[in-house]
Amino acid sequence: MFQYEKKLQYPINIKTTDPKLASLIITQYGGPDGELGASIRYLSQRFAMPYPELKALLTDIGSEVAKLHSNSTIF
Amino acid sequence: MSTEQEMLLRRLSGAQFAAWETHMFLDTHPNDGLALEANKKYQAKFLEVSKEYESKYGPLNHGDTYGDTRFEWVNDPWPWERTDD
Numbered sequence: 001m002f003q004y005e006k007k008l009q010y011p012i013n014i015k016t017t018d019p020k021l022a023s024l025i026i027t028q029y030g031g032p033d034g035e036l037g038a039s040i041r042y043l044s045q046r047f048a049m050p051y052p053e054l055k056a057l058l059t060d061i062g063s064e065v066a067k068l069h070s071n072s073t074i075f
Numbered sequence: 076m077s078t079e080q081e082m083l084l085r086r087l088s089g090a091q092f093a094a095w096e097t098h099m100f101l102d103t104h105p106n107d108g109l110a111l112e113a114n115k116k117y118q119a120k121f122l123e124v125s126k127e128y129e130s131k132y133g134p135l136n137h138g139d140t141y142g143d144t145r146f147e148w149v150n151d152p153w154p155w156e157r158t159d160d
Contacts, residue, residue: 008084010088056102057099057102060098
């Protein structure tokens with residue numbers, strides 16, 4: 001489905017810690033509105049998609065958001 | 076992490092980003108020859124820079140071990156580990 005690459009998509013360098021911002025960011029990772037759920041939704045919805053271009057797009061976006069590494073490295 | 080490694084990673088991510096964005100554009104515009112050409116170019120660039128990076132800093136994918144005495148994939152550091160402090 002996707003292949004792990006031993007690198008970050010974008011460099012992360014946190015200079016000052018901010019628990020309040022961290023608690024906001026973590027809601028974008030897991031939870032009902034997070035990337036994790038979104039990823040599974042894209043990948044499930046593609047099975048009912050009739051158009052070939054959009055089957056490809058749902059597959060690509062779904063596996064893209066499965067690459068949550070930048071987001072989780074923050075913690 | 077050395078600045079040379081950071082620079083290589085930045086070039087790698089740049090090529091990867093461009094390859095990925097043109098890839099997704101092609102999903103909805105599969106007959107766009109110009110975009111196809113751009114995608115191939117960035118894909119090739121990504122492969123070229125990956126090879127350079129891997130020869131210096133170890134494998135990016137689990138299959139890419141270069142030596143024949145150790146499975147280099149297991150070597151530290153991992154991307155979430157800081158090496159500068």
